[in-house]
Amino acid sequence: MFSATASSMTHESTATAPDGVTLSIHETGNPSGPPIIFIHGLLGSHLNWDAQVQSELAQRYRLISYDLRGHGQSAKPVDADAYRDGRRWADDLNAVIDATRAERPVLVGWSLGATVISNYLATYGDAQIAGAVYVDGVIELASEQIVPHPEVYKGMASSDLRTHLDAERKFLALCFEVQPAQELFERSLAAAAIASWDMQQVVQSMTVDVVGGLGRASVPVLMLYGAKDDLIKADVAIARAQMINPSVRTMVYEHSGHAPFVEEPARFNRDIAAFVDHATAR
Structure with missing residues (x-):
């Protein structure tokens, strides 16, 4: 069991995106260690990364996570363009890095x-980062x-509360091949319930410049997936991803679904540490 050392710290702050959206930032770990910025997925929050921020990673690395716009403790704009425009999500990440x-x-x-990450790379390039890890990442919002x-x-975008919540519960269940502990699942469902309905109605049409982003990345990039992702x-x-950028490395967890950092956290943390050490040594 990991216990925080005297050198670890926990800090909460905010950043403001260029369009005025306030982003909630959570930081822990070794303030002198190489920084890792964790970016959660749809309906999530910074709490998705508990198995990382509460692990031995905190002894060596500076662990930063934030709630995406429309999620968690971050602001939830009602303008559809605030979610459709992929540049705004890129601007959010850049604001977190700056803050x-x-x-x-x-x-x-x-x-x-x-x-x-792809939209950040397309907008800001990779000069300010050491590397990137796509975890069961959406490469493009393409049906294939x-x-x-x-x-x-369809249910997640419904205005009917019962339909909406039932669909979110089904979506979260699909995230795991190895179902998490009840407490964790219930916390995830609560985070999903407070995610912006406006966001959920339009996020599937977000613009993604993966060719201009991932395709031009010269820093190390790891694609990590669960083989049983549903x-x-x-x-x-x-x-x-390999067609767009042949230099990307890949790793597949045979026993995981969509969330290997929850389903196989010890292995995931070891692999992240190894990747960070390699990327920051360049």
Whole structure:
């Protein structure tokens, strides 16, 4: 069991995006260690990364996570363009990097969080980061890469409360091959329930410049997927990523679904540490 050392710290702050959206930032770990910025996925929050921020990673690394716009404790604009425009999500990440003064962070983006990384790379390039990890990442919002669950996504966008919440519960269940502890699942469902309905109605049409972003990345990039992902077609997504950028490394967890950092946290943390050490040594 990990116990925080005297050198670790916990800090909460905010950043403001160029369009005025306030972003909630949570930081822990070794303030002198290499920074890692964790970016959660659709309906999530910074709490998705508990198995990382409460692990031995905190002894060596500066661990930064934030709530995406429309999620958690961050602001929830009602303007549809605030969610459709992928540049705004990129601007959010850049604002977090600036606000925390993170020097050459490694970006770790889960699912929708991977599109944030791609849009960041397309907008700001990779000069300010050391590397990027796509965790069961959405490469493109394309039907051939995404496992079809039309009724679930339709329900998530419903204005009927029962339909909406039931669909969110089904979506979260699809995230795991190895179902998490009840307390964790219930906390995730609560986070989903407070996510912006406006966001959920339009986020599937977010613009993603993966060719201009991932395609031009010269820093180390790791594509990490669960082989039993029931939301993303891992083999198709990996093939597309390698077509766009042949230098990306890949890793597949045979026993995980869409959330290997929850389903196999010890292995995930070891692999993240190894990647960060490699990326920041360059």
